[in-house]
Amino acid sequence: MNDELLKRIQRLEYHQRLLLQLIKGEQAPFTKLIIEKNLDEEEVKAFHNLCEYMNNKMEEQKAEGFLYFHPLFQEFTSKLNSKLDAKETVIACIKEKVYLDLMKEFYKYVED
Known part of the structure; x- marks a missing residue:
């Protein structure tokens, strides 16, 4: 098989596994985004590795007293899969509570 x-x-x-999660009535906008953008596992x-890295x-930076994380957001957007839009991804993650603290911080920097 090729x-x-x-x-x-x-x-x-x-x-299919993700769709089964959606059918069970879970509110899962990030999961839906994965399917819409045709991301593979x-x-x-x-x-998730990128988000773990960004979260850490x-x-x-917070421990060092940083209050603004725009450079971190810029790094995130530059490393984000090209299939994903940063704003759409951040909003979906917040709604699904995926990396909530990180995404709430990044939400401050998404363009309206």
Whole structure:
């Protein structure tokens, strides 16, 4: 079986698991965004790794007395998967309570 076909099957299986979560009545705008933007499981893992890194960096900066995190937000947007829009992602994560503290901080910097 060719690698591209296998990747597509794996993505479909992943999306199917996510859809089952949605059907159960969970409010999951970030999960919906994953499906809409056709992200695969590895891309979502990379997003979570990015958020973990950003969250840790924000906590370190807070401990050092930083109050503004716009440079951190800029770094986040530059490393964010190109399939995702920063504003849309931040809002979806807040609604789904994914990396809530980090995303609330980033929300201050998204353009209206």
